[in-house]
Amino acid sequence: MVAQLAVSLDGATTGFEADHARLYALATLWQEDVTLIGADTLLAQESSVRTALRPGPRDAGPLLAVVDSRHRVHNLEALRELGYWSDVLALYSELTPARRADSLIRELVTGYDHVDLAECLDHLGRRGAKLVRVDSGGGLLGAMIDQGLVDELCLLVHPVLIGDAPRWHDSFTRHLDLSLANVETFLPGVTWLRYCVAESSVEVGETVGGDG
Ligand SMILES: NC(=O)c1ccc[n+]([C@@H]2O[C@H](COP(=O)([O-])OP(=O)(O)OC[C@H]3O[C@@H](n4cnc5c(N)ncnc54)[C@H](OP(=O)(O)O)[C@@H]3O)[C@@H](O)[C@H]2O)c1
Numbered sequence: 353m354v355a356q357l358a359v360s361l362d363g364a365t366t367g368f369e370a371d372h373a374r375l376y377a378l379a380t381l382w383q384e385d386v387t388l389i390g391a392d393t394l395l396a397q398e399s400s401v402r403t404a405l406r407p408g409p410r411d412a413g414p415l416l417a418v419v420d421s422r423h424r425v426h427n428l429e430a431l432r433e434l435g436y437w438s439d440v441l442a443l444y445s446e447l448t449p450a451r452r453a454d455s456l457i458r459e460l461v462t463g464y465d466h467v468d469l470a471e472c473l474d475h476l477g478r479r480g481a482k483l484v485r486v487d488s489g490g491g492l493l494g495a496m497i498d499q500g501l502v503d504e505l506c507l508l509v510h511p512v513l514i515g516d517a518p519r520w521h522d523s524f525t526r527h528l529d530l531s532l533a534n535v536e537t538f539l540p541g542v543t544w545l546r547y548c549v550a551e552s553s554v555e556v557g558e559t560v561g562g563d564g
Contacts, residue, residue, distance in 0.1 A: 353473065354382055355486045355493050356506040363521055364514035365489040366396075371542050375508050378544060384414045384485035386476050387437065390492035391420040398427060406433035413438045414485075417476065419467045419492055421445040428457045443467045470499055494523025504548050505530065511541040 356379055358370035394401075409432050416437040418425055421444060432440045444451075445463040460475055462468035476484060486493055486502075496502050507520075530547035537543045 353388075353484050353486060353496065353502050354384070354504040354506070355488065355496070355502055356508070357488065357490075357493070357520055358508045358510065359520055360510050360512045360514045360517075362513045362515070363519035364517035365520045367514045367517045368510055368512045370510060371508065371538070374538060374542060374544075378506070378508065379485065382483055382485055384483045385481040386415045386417050386484040387487055388417045388419065388472075388484050388492070389487045390489070391418065391422065391424050392491060393487055393489055394418060394420075394425050394427075394431070396489075401427055401430055401434070404434055406430065407435035408433055409438050410435050411438055415439050415441055415476075415481070417441045417443055417472065417484075419443045419469070419472075421448050421463070421465065421467050423449045423451060428455075432457075443472050469496055469501060473501060490518065490520035491523050493520065497524040497528060498526045500526070502528075502549055504533075504546070506544065506546045509543045509545060 356375065357365055358372070358375050359365055360368050413436050416431060416439070418428060418431075418440065420442060423444065425442075428440045428442060431437065440457055442451075442457050442459040444459055444461050445465060445467050446461065447465045448461070451459070460472060462471040462475070473484065486496060488496075493502070529550035531550050532545070533548050534546040535543065
C-alpha cells in the first residue's frame with residue numbers, strides 16, 4: 353500500500369497551488385492495480401468530473417475503489433468513463449444508505465458503520481491486486497496508518513506555509529518509524545520525499561499492507 357500526497361511545508365493538503373502534473377507523473381511510477389480513494393476527495397472534484405471528457409473505461413487502467421460508507425458519492429458511473437480507470441468498485445458498510453436498484457456499479461460491503469479497510473485490502477489481494485495506491489487528503493490515509501496498512505509514504509512538499517488549514521497528519525495517532533528511500537527536488541523548490549515504513553513499526557502478529 354502506497355500513499356502519495358501534495359503538501360505545504362506546514363502539512364496542509366489544500367489552500368495552495370499544488371503541482372498536480374508532477375504529482376500524477378510521479379504516481380505513474382507505481383502502476384497501481386487499485387486506486388483507493390475517500391469520499392471527501394471525490395466530492396472535492398465533483399465539478400471538474402462533471403465537465404471532463406469521458407472517453408470510456410481504460411482496460412489497462414487500475415480499478416478505482418471508493419470508500420463511501422455514507423453513500424455521498426453519486427457520480428461513480430461518470431468516474432468510470434474518464435479514461436483513467438478500468439472499472440469502479442464502491443466500498444460500503446452495513447449501515448450505508450440504500451443504493452439505486454439499477455446501479456451498474458459493483459459494490460463490496462464490509463464493516464458495520466465504517467468500511468473495514470483491512471478486509472477490503474484482503475478482498476482486493478485475493479483478486480490479484482498487488483499494489484494499491486491511496487489518494488487522500490489525510491482522512492482515509494490516517495485511518496490506514498492507524499491500522500498499520502501503509503507500506504510506503506511519499507510527500508511532494510511545496511515551499512509555502514498555509515497557516516490555519518487541516519493537516520494531512522491530523523487524523524492518526526500511531527507512531528511509525530520511516531526509512532528514507534529517495535529525495536528529489538524539482539523547480540521551483542518542490543521536494544519529493546519517499547519513505548518506506550520501517551519493519552520496527554509493525555506490531556507482533558501484524559503484517560504490513562495485508563494483501564495490498
Ligand atoms: N494534496 C493532496 O495530495 C490531496 C489528495 C487528495 C485529496 N486532497 C484534498 O483533501 C480533501 C479531502 O481529504 P479528507 O482528508 O477530508 O478526506 P479523504 O482523504 O477523502 O478521507 C475521507 C474518507 O475516509 C474514510 N474514512 C475515514 N476514517 C475511516 C475509518 N476509520 N475507517 C474507514 N473509512 C474511513 C471516510 O469514510 P466515510 O465514507 O465513512 O465518511 C471517507 O470516505 C479535499 O479537499 C481534497 O481536494 C488533497
